Amino acid sequence: MYHNRSVQLSTDYYQLSMGNVYISDDKKDDIAVFDLFIRKNPFKGGYTVCAGLEQVISYLTNIHFTEEDIELLKKHHPEFSEEFLEYLRNFKFTGELYAIPEGTIVFPQEPILRVKAPLIQAQIIETTLLTIVNHQTLIATKASRIVQAAGGDPVLEFGLRRAHGTEAGLYGARAAIIGGCAGSSNVESEYLVDMPSKGTMSHSFILSYDDEYEAFEKFSEHNPDNLTLLVDTYNTLESGMPNAIKLFTKLKGENKLPKIYGIRLDSGDLAYLSKECRKMLDKAGLQEAVISASSDLDEYLVRDLKLQGAKISLWGIGTKLITAYDQPALGAVYKMSQIEHNGQVMNKLKISNDPGKITNPAYKKVARIYDKASNKALADLIMLDDEIIDETQPLTIFHPVYTWKKTVLTNYRLKDLLVPIIIDGKLVYDKPCVKEIQSHLKDELNTMWTAITRFTNPHEYHIDLSQKLWTLKNDLLNA
Ligand SMILES: Nc1ncnc2c1ncn2[C@@H]1O[C@H](COP(=O)(O)OP(=O)(O)OP(=O)(O)O)[C@@H](O)[C@H]1O
Ligand SMILES: O=P(O)(O)OC[C@H]1O[C@H](OP(=O)(O)OP(=O)(O)O)[C@H](O)[C@@H]1O
Numbered sequence: 188m189y190h191n192r193s194v195q196l197s198t199d200y201y202q203l204s205m206g207n208v209y210i211s212d213d214k215k216d217d218i219a220v221f222d223l224f225i226r227k228n229p230f231k232g233g234y235t236v237c238a239g240l241e242q243v244i245s246y247l248t249n250i251h252f253t254e255e256d257i258e259l260l261k262k263h264h265p266e267f268s269e270e271f272l273e274y275l276r277n278f279k280f281t282g283e284l285y286a287i288p289e290g291t292i293v294f295p296q297e298p299i300l301r302v303k304a305p306l307i308q309a310q311i312i313e314t315t316l317l318t319i320v321n322h323q324t325l326i327a328t329k330a331s332r333i334v335q336a337a338g339g340d341p342v343l344e345f346g347l348r349r350a351h352g353t354e355a356g357l358y359g360a361r362a363a364i365i366g367g368c369a370g371s372s373n374v375e376s377e378y379l380v381d382m383p384s385k386g387t388m389s390h391s392f393i394l395s396y397d398d399e400y401e402a403f404e405k406f407s408e409h410n411p412d413n414l415t416l417l418v419d420t421y422n423t424l425e426s427g428m429p430n431a432i433k434l435f436t437k438l439k440g441e442n443k444l445p446k447i448y449g450i451r452l453d454s455g456d457l458a459y460l461s462k463e464c465r466k467m468l469d470k471a472g473l474q475e476a477v478i479s480a481s482s483d484l485d486e487y488l489v490r491d492l493k494l495q496g497a498k499i500s501l502w503g504i505g506t507k508l509i510t511a512y513d514q515p516a517l518g519a520v521y522k523m524s525q526i527e528h529n530g531q532v533m534n535k536l537k538i539s540n541d542p543g544k545i546t547n548p549a550y551k552k553v554a555r556i557y558d559k560a561s562n563k564a565l566a567d568l569i570m571l572d573d574e575i576i577d578e579t580q581p582l583t584i585f586h587p588v589y590t591w592k593k594t595v596l597t598n599y600r601l602k603d604l605l606v607p608i609i610i611d612g613k614l615v616y617d618k619p620c621v622k623e624i625q626s627h628l629k630d631e632l633n634t635m636w637t638a639i640t641r642f643t644n645p646h647e648y649h650i651d652l653s654q655k656l657w658t659l660k661n662d663l664l665n666a
């Protein structure tokens with residue numbers, strides 16, 4: 188890092204200035220409930236892949252302010268009372284966190300994280316929780332769409348050099364793997380995902396030798412198991428391909444052809460070039476050679492290239508994945524839904540002229556309703572935490588705005604989406620590794636109708652409120 192980061196100060200000033208007031212107003216021990224949720228699926232899509240919980244856990248279980256932090260705050264903020272600074276000196280997260288596990292498909296309005304904690308703590312952690320979840324959820328969703336377009340071909344994340352900083356590159360790589368990428372070029376990501384980073388070679392490597400063949404040959408000497416040659420530095424069909432084929436044929440003759448070998452295209456008409464390259468490789472008896480491609484690709488171009496019959500079976504995706512190019516921010520929010528003062532519990536909602544922006548009050552949970560026959564998800568139901576639904580009885584769900592739109596479900600089962608993560612400041616959750624999260628997402632996608640996951644005009648998944656929650660919300664609005 189360029190300087191030692193103080194992630195505890197990676198927050199907005201107003202969280203601290205409000206904390207300063209909570210201390211002097213004796214409100215710090217009020218117990219607040221906050222929900223973190225998205226308002227819209229990104230990329231005009233029909234679903235979102237949640238990610239970032241592992242970093243949220245690490246943040247909440249380690250957060251503390253150092254003496255250096257306190258000195259910095261003292262120097263710049265004479266408005267902070269000594270009592271507040273003393274509070275920060277001893278700061279620890281002592282509250283509760285429930286969360287939807289990473290790699291789960293989530294939808295607008297439903298809590299992805301639910302925090303219940305002393306007000307000052309729940310407030311101070313807001314910005315960082317949003318930063319982590321907004322970023323990784325956005326990139327995991329983008330990756331999932333690209334992987335879907337690739338239709339089973341491996342996708343490699345190549346974006347670090349175009350990321351908005353090294354931290355975005357690192358956690359973006361993690362999120363891309365959660366979303367289904369087979370690997371990343373980011374070497375630091377090996378710490379997070381426990382798999383080797385992957386890659387090919389750059390144009391500068393080839394330019395550094397007097398001729399292209401020599402560059403290929405030298406590279407092959409040090410890459411006996413996995414060899415990908417970049418063929419477009421001078422002329423793909425006239426130079427790069429003949430040189431690559433010459434080397435592969437020589438290695439084959441010497442019984443030294445790596446188990447995984449092939450070429451990468453990085454410019455030009457990828458459909459045309461990949462078909463021509465395939466013909467040349469096949470003609471030379473190199474049917475196993477993999478053709479990979481990169482060049483400003485995204486899910487739409489991958490889908491389009493497949494429609495054009497491109498002979499590409501490995502995709503390197505950089506800029507448009509790591510920056511979530513067509514939608515650079517997710518817009519998840521963190522809203523208060525309940526506060527308890529002197530033992531009195533008050534449910535809260537934020538009013539807006541836009542009905543979609545009115546928040547849901549109370550201490551809530553989310554259940555996913557599955558059709559037992561198809562095992563597909565039908566709808567999610569947000570309800571009060573203590574509500575119990577008898578799954579043997581028919582269940583009526585209704586649209587929260589157009590309430591006359593009702594469905595009666597019979598052959599269904601429910602699954603609670605929020606699980607306990609931290610209780611009384613202590614971790615109670617067995618964290619899965621990134622590969623397990625990736626595999627969880629695969630299972631999740633199998634429970635979704637393609638109408639929800641398709642790119643164009645996806646069907647809107649039902650997110651309903653239970654009758655009790657709907658009534659409570661409307662009573663609060665009327666009041
Ligand atoms: N067959 C194709 N159909 C649709 N888009 C394609 C096809 N082949 C390539 N593309 C895309 O078109 C764009 C090509 O852009 P452009 O021609 O500016 O650069 P390039 O071919 O990569 O060349 P250079 O890197 O030398 O500038 C890239 O986004 C690439 O993914
Ligand atoms: O196209 P993207 O999806 O963003 O994928 C990453 C890009 O980064 C590299 O290009 P760059 O020009 O930076 O380096 P190079 O000279 O090695 O090609 C690589 O060749 C890809 O084109």
Ligand SMILES: O=C(O)c1cccnc1
Binds near residue numbers: 346505
């Ligand atoms: O290994 C590669 O081919 C690679 C890595 C980063 C960016 N572009 C390509």
